[in-house]
Amino acid sequence: MQLMTCFADRKRNTTSAHQLQQNTTILMAQPITFDHAQARQELRQAYIDSLDLGPMRMNIASVVYFPYCDEDFLFDSKTAMEVLFHDAELPRLNIYGNAFEDWKEADFLSSLIDHELTHVQQWISPETRNAVLLPTRLIKRINDCRESRNWTRRRLDGTVRSYQLAISLLEAAMEIPAYTHQITDGVYAKKVSNYRVEEIRYILSKYSALTEAVRSTTGLTPESIVDDTDSACRILKLNVKTIDHAIRGEY
Numbered sequence: 374m375q376l377m378t379c380f381a382d383r384k385r386n387t388t389s390a391h392q393l394q395q396n397t398t399i400l401m402a403q404p405i406t407f408d409h410a411q412a413r414q415e416l417r418q419a420y421i422d423s424l425d426l427g428p429m430r431m432n433i434a435s436v437v438y439f440p441y442c443d444e445d446f447l448f449d450s451k452t453a454m455e456v457l458f459h460d461a462e463l464p465r466l467n468i469y470g471n472a473f474e475d476w477k478e479a480d481f482l483s484s485l486i487d488h489e490l491t492h493v494q495q496w497i498s499p500e501t502r503n504a505v506l507l508p509t510r511l512i513k514r515i516n517d518c519r520e521s522r523n524w525t526r527r528r529l530d531g532t533v534r535s536y537q538l539a540i541s542l543l544e545a546a547m548e549i550p551a552y553t554h555q556i557t558d559g560v561y562a563k564k565v566s567n568y569r570v571e572e573i574r575y576i577l578s579k580y581s582a583l584t585e586a587v588r589s590t591t592g593l594t595p596e597s598i599v600d601d602t603d604s605a606c607r608i609l610k611l612n613v614k615t616i617d618h619a620i621r622g623e624y
């Protein structure tokens with residue numbers, strides 16, 4: 374709102390060059406708040422650029438606002454922000470319109486600073502880096518399966534399902550620490566809205582149930598997928614029905 378006032382002042386013919394310069398200085402000095410960015414789409418990138426991501430920023434190629442997330446599903450939850458990983462490049466952090474729609478500032482910052490930066494840290498750490506990069510390779514395998522002439526057979530034998538389960542397990546291994554950090558020891562842990570905390574607890578319960586269903590039926594953990602992807606996927610494939618049953622029982 375203060376931004377608007379400055380522009381309105383500048384429109385008056387009586388404004389001297391000196392006043393004009395002063396107004397411009399005030400305009401530049403005024404930080405763009407979350408409320409400004411929420412109200413006006415065109416301020417969102419500037420708001421994002423004004424946030425201090427600390428030393429972690431040098432490990433991120435770009436932090437960019439996009440009005441829409443291409444992979445939103447009509448009836449599923451909407452992606453607010455995400456880190457995209459690539460084998461040979463620094464991660465990219467995308468923030469979508471959804472992040473400005475229902476959240477309060479603390480929920481936004483909690484998601485950005487406490488959650489997404491945890492994923493960047495997982496990419497940096499040698500212990501977790503392979504788990505972060507593996508899902509992209511498994512998605513490629515799924516696509517290869519679908520393009521192959523054996524697709525009809527493959528579709529029925531559990532191969533794709535085993536890759537999907539492997540991806541979900543790896544996702545659980547990465548998401549559980551990020552969500553837990555948000556509601557326990559994260560910088561914004563005490564400020565996150567109750568609504569968001571409940572949502573996070575629900576997501577955590579789903580990921581834990583999945584991990585437990587796979588562990589109790591096959592003995593596999595997310596680490597097993599990273600250590601020997603082919604063997605783990607073979608075991609998942611042989612146990613698809615049992616795992617599905619366990620997941621349904623747990624949920």
Ligand SMILES: [Zn+2]
Nearest residue numbers: 488492548551
């Ligand atoms: Zn995440």
